[in-house]
Amino acid sequence: ISMKCMNSYLDRAQSELNCRLGEFGHYCPVCLAVLHHLVDCSETAALTHAAEYKRKYYRICGESHLQAFLSTPDEFLAPCCPHDLPQPYLLPRKLTEFQVKNKFPQQAEMKGFCPVTYIDGKQRYEALVQGKLEYAVEYRGRLYIFETKQKQDKFLRMPETYWDQKLPCKVPPLCEPVSLTSLPTLGYLEQGAGVPVIKAMTAVGSLKPKFPFVSIQRSALLYVAFYLKAFNPNGTNSTRQKYKKKLASFEENSELIPYLSLVMRGGYKPPSERPVDFDFKLNRFLALKVLGSNGGL
Incomplete structure (x- = not known):
């Protein structure tokens, strides 16, 4: 009910504003008088810099011009205003x-x-x-x-x-846009997918992921595929979020091999001397064997 009352009030206020706008409409009279500039304030929804004078409303562009208008409003209005607002x-x-x-x-x-x-x-x-x-x-x-x-x-x-200009006889050649589909295959891939592929290749080259029980080559290919899906600007937000989670999970699982190889060095350690998360990560590593061998990725 409160929101309905607020919306109703705003609608009535906006309607009253439009009915009682002065001769300058949504244009700032101070800018027109002082600078001979047409400054349209209609895109600003807030009426922070609006003024009322002789039962008319005037839109002002900013605080300094508002203070100038409030101090001597007649200087900026007809018949004292040096410039009239052009016809619509x-x-x-x-x-x-x-x-x-x-x-x-x-x-x-x-x-x-x-x-x-x-x-x-x-x-x-x-x-x-x-x-x-x-x-x-x-x-x-x-x-x-x-x-x-x-x-x-x-x-x-x-x-x-x-507005009223003429071009010289000699002008630069017009650059017509080239359709991607008109390019040969290599050119199409370079222009259409070159930047995302370079970013994906840079990321996989920096991380060098090795997924448990999956070859290095397949690990790299999977990472690039997840990366392209996760950062595809043409994909939906839900799809990008889905593959960002897959990418994060892939990176976490790829860290299991260096983690376990570091912790399991040397002789046998009793459970009390192992890291807290060791058993969890070891079981997670072993569970990935079925996923990797079946190609479930």
């Missing part, structure tokens, strides 16, 4: 990769090169860097993609500085 159709907005793909056949401006990197790099040839679909923005009906999230945020703050 002139505001930039982020796009997801899915939204970008749904805009096909519309192409990204500047052939996909990052406009922020190009301008900040003084429009040199070296500053022509391909953007990534995960950092996309729509502005004035055009599509732009950026090198990093920081460059995307910079465009969102100052779109007028970066």
Whole structure:
């Protein structure tokens, strides 16, 4: 009941906020007035830096700007504000990769090169860097993609500085992605599974496991198989956890041979002089004989 009341209160508070937002919507009026930056606060769920003035709500980007707004709010609002918020159709907005793909056949401006990197790099040839679909923005009906999230945020703050550019006649060659399935077998394995296999081989080479009653070659192969399953980024979390436990158990069982060979050196020792866990580990070692000889691994 308490959670239901809290959710109901939050829903009503959010509804009231949307109804009573001032003329700047979710944009920070201080950033717009002082820096002429468009800083969208809508992605911040908390209202820690929100202010109420003349029965209107205003979203502020941070503590320093909040204090400035509270001290002299009229300086940041019409008619004293030096800059008006652009019309909604002139505001930039982020796009997801899915939204970008749904805009096909519309192409990204500047052939996909990052406009922020190009301008900040003084429009040199070296500053022509391909953007990534995960950092996309729509502005004035055009599509732009950026090198990093920081460059995307910079465009969102100052779109007028970066939006209208022309590429030089000479540009770097576009790097088209190569499908893995189009590669020959060795190339497919190298690009698709090279890094995980190298990590698995490094791990088995460092540990050099020898499972009881199993050959060295088969022990290494089993360890690599468990390792690849345990750290497969494409596997489900439950599958990875399952094989991480198998890998840990395999490592523990492989330690039985050096342990027993060290403890059992020399003559006979009565039970009172043996390590506490000796009998347990010896019985565990002998029980693995059936598992190893039957190929139950």
